[in-house]
Amino acid sequence: MTTLGETSAAAPSDAGRDEAVRHLYVHIPFCPKVCPYCSFYKETSDRNKTARFLEAVLRELDAQAAVLPPIRPRTIFFGGGTPSALSTPQLEFLLTGLRDRLDLSELVEWTLEMNPATVSLEKAALLRSLGVNRISMGVQSWEPQLLAVLGRVHSAEQARRSYDILREAGFDNVNLDLIFGVPTQTPEQWRRSLAQTVALGPEHISAYNLTYEEDTEYFQRFARGELSQDTDADAALFEMTADTLADAGYEPYEISNFARPGRECLHNLAYWQAADYLGLGPSAFSTVGERRWSNVRDTAAYNDRVHAGVVAIDFEEAVPPGTRRAEAIAFGLRTNRGVAVETLRPWGEQVAEFEALGLLRITEARRVLLTRKGRLLADTVAEAFV
Ligand SMILES: C[S@@+](CC[C@H](N)C(=O)[O-])C[C@H]1O[C@@H](n2cnc3c(N)ncnc32)[C@H](O)[C@@H]1O
Ligand code: SF4
CATH class of the missing domain: 3.80.30.20 (tm_1862 like domain)
Structure with a gap:
C-alpha cells in the first residue's frame, strides 16, 4: 500500500x-x-x-x-x-x-x-x-x-x-x-x-x-x-x-x-478557469498539474487511512493538457467571460451552428458567450467542444 x-x-x-x-x-x-x-x-x-x-x-x-x-x-x-x-x-x-x-x-x-x-x-x-x-x-x-x-x-x-x-x-x-x-x-x-x-x-x-x-x-x-x-x-x-x-x-x-x-x-x-486546487477531507477532489484524484467517500475509512499514514485516495487519473483545455472551454462557457473566439477556432462550424440557433453569441471583444437560451442548454453546448 x-x-x-x-x-x-x-x-x-x-x-x-x-x-x-x-x-x-x-x-x-x-x-x-x-x-x-x-x-x-x-x-x-x-x-x-x-x-x-x-x-x-x-x-x-x-x-x-x-x-x-x-x-x-x-x-x-x-x-x-x-x-x-x-x-x-x-x-x-x-x-x-x-x-x-x-x-x-x-x-x-x-x-x-x-x-x-x-x-x-x-x-x-x-x-x-x-x-x-x-x-x-x-x-x-x-x-x-x-x-x-x-x-x-x-x-x-x-x-x-x-x-x-x-x-x-x-x-x-x-x-x-x-x-x-x-x-x-x-x-x-x-x-x-x-x-x-x-x-x-x-x-x-x-x-x-x-x-x-x-x-x-x-x-x-x-x-x-x-x-x-x-x-x-x-x-x-x-x-x-x-x-x-x-x-x-x-x-x-x-x-x-x-x-x-x-x-x-x-x-x-x-x-x-480550470486552475489547480487541492481538496482535503472525504470525497474531496484535487487537480494538480496532470493528475486528478479524489478521496474515499466514507468518513470512518478516511479517518482510519489517514491516521494509519496511508493515502485516502480511491480514484486517480491522468489529465493531459488537452483534457484540461477542453474542460476550461466547457467551464468558461458557463461564465460571463465566455471563451476567446480564437480558442474555439477548431470548432468554427459548430460555433456558427449554435450562433444560428441563438445559443451562442460573439461579443465585440471577440469572446464567445452563451445566450440566455443557451444557458438553459449549457451542458449540451459544452459537450460539443470536449
Ligand atoms: C453544501 S450545501 C450548502 C450549505 C449547507 N449544507 C446548507 O444546506 O445550508 C450546498 C448547496 O447546494 C444546493 N443543493 C444541494 N442539493 C441540490 C440539488 N439536488 N439540486 C439543486 N441544488 C442543490 C443547495 O442550495 C445547498 O445550499
Ligand atoms: S444535506 Fe442539506 S444541510 Fe447537508 S449539505 Fe446537503 S443541503 Fe446542506
Missing part, C-alpha cells in the same frame, strides 16, 4: 512543480440533518467521529504539503456537508491548525458554508477573527411550506436571524443559496423568495434548479413517479431569476451564480 508521503497521485507533473497550489477546498461531511434532495457526501453529525476527523484533515494537509508544490492559497473554501455543524471549539482547532501550517500572506478569499440552524454570534465572530471573510448560507426558500417539502431543519425566521448575526459579526461578503423547481412550488412563491432575498442585500446569490440526484430520497420518489420535473416551468423560473436579479444589480456571472460587481466567488471562478 502506498504511504501518504509517497503517493503518486499527489505528485505533480514536472511542469507544475515550480507553481504554487493557489486554491484549497476542505470538505466537512457533517450535517445537522440530511436533506432528501442532496447528494453531497455527508452524514449526520457524530460527536464521536469529529475530533478524529479534524486531526485527520490536518494530517492529510501535512502529507500533501510534503509532496506537492508549495501551497500558498489565494482562496480557501470550506464546503460540505455543513462546516458550521462543527462546534465553535472544533472550528477553532481546525482553522488554527490550518493557519499554523499554511502561508496565508496571499489569501484574498476564505469562504465557509453555513446552514442557518448552526449559526451563532460566538461562532461567526470566531470565524471572522480567524480570517474567514465570506459566508455562503443555504436558505433555499423563505416559504415555510417549501422548507418543509425540502426537509430543511431551520425556519425562515431562523434564516433571517442568522443572516443578521453574520452582518453583526462583521461579514461584508455573504452568499445566500436558493433552490427553484421544488415540488409544489408556484411561480409566485419563487418570485417572493427572490424579492425577500434581494431585500436583504447579500453580495452574492446562488439560485439552483433542483436536480434529482442518484442516491437521494428525492431520486427514489422521482423514479416511483411520486415527484416530477417540468423543464418548461423551470425554464420560466430561470428567466424570472435572471430578470429579477439583473434589475436588482446582480451580474449573472455563471449559470446559477449572481453577484454584485466585484463580489464573484473567486474560488469558484478558479474552478471554472
Whole structure:
C-alpha cells in the first residue's frame, strides 16, 4: 500500500512543480440533518467521529504539503456537508491548525458554508477573527411550506436571524443559496423568495434548479413517479431569476451564480478557469498539474487511512493538457467571460451552428458567450467542444 508521503497521485507533473497550489477546498461531511434532495457526501453529525476527523484533515494537509508544490492559497473554501455543524471549539482547532501550517500572506478569499440552524454570534465572530471573510448560507426558500417539502431543519425566521448575526459579526461578503423547481412550488412563491432575498442585500446569490440526484430520497420518489420535473416551468423560473436579479444589480456571472460587481466567488471562478486546487477531507477532489484524484467517500475509512499514514485516495487519473483545455472551454462557457473566439477556432462550424440557433453569441471583444437560451442548454453546448 502506498504511504501518504509517497503517493503518486499527489505528485505533480514536472511542469507544475515550480507553481504554487493557489486554491484549497476542505470538505466537512457533517450535517445537522440530511436533506432528501442532496447528494453531497455527508452524514449526520457524530460527536464521536469529529475530533478524529479534524486531526485527520490536518494530517492529510501535512502529507500533501510534503509532496506537492508549495501551497500558498489565494482562496480557501470550506464546503460540505455543513462546516458550521462543527462546534465553535472544533472550528477553532481546525482553522488554527490550518493557519499554523499554511502561508496565508496571499489569501484574498476564505469562504465557509453555513446552514442557518448552526449559526451563532460566538461562532461567526470566531470565524471572522480567524480570517474567514465570506459566508455562503443555504436558505433555499423563505416559504415555510417549501422548507418543509425540502426537509430543511431551520425556519425562515431562523434564516433571517442568522443572516443578521453574520452582518453583526462583521461579514461584508455573504452568499445566500436558493433552490427553484421544488415540488409544489408556484411561480409566485419563487418570485417572493427572490424579492425577500434581494431585500436583504447579500453580495452574492446562488439560485439552483433542483436536480434529482442518484442516491437521494428525492431520486427514489422521482423514479416511483411520486415527484416530477417540468423543464418548461423551470425554464420560466430561470428567466424570472435572471430578470429579477439583473434589475436588482446582480451580474449573472455563471449559470446559477449572481453577484454584485466585484463580489464573484473567486474560488469558484478558479474552478471554472480550470486552475489547480487541492481538496482535503472525504470525497474531496484535487487537480494538480496532470493528475486528478479524489478521496474515499466514507468518513470512518478516511479517518482510519489517514491516521494509519496511508493515502485516502480511491480514484486517480491522468489529465493531459488537452483534457484540461477542453474542460476550461466547457467551464468558461458557463461564465460571463465566455471563451476567446480564437480558442474555439477548431470548432468554427459548430460555433456558427449554435450562433444560428441563438445559443451562442460573439461579443465585440471577440469572446464567445452563451445566450440566455443557451444557458438553459449549457451542458449540451459544452459537450460539443470536449
Ligand atoms: C453544501 S450545501 C450548502 C450549505 C449547507 N449544507 C446548507 O444546506 O445550508 C450546498 C448547496 O447546494 C444546493 N443543493 C444541494 N442539493 C441540490 C440539488 N439536488 N439540486 C439543486 N441544488 C442543490 C443547495 O442550495 C445547498 O445550499
Ligand atoms: S443541503 Fe446542506 S444541510 Fe442539506 S444535506 Fe446537503 S449539505 Fe447537508
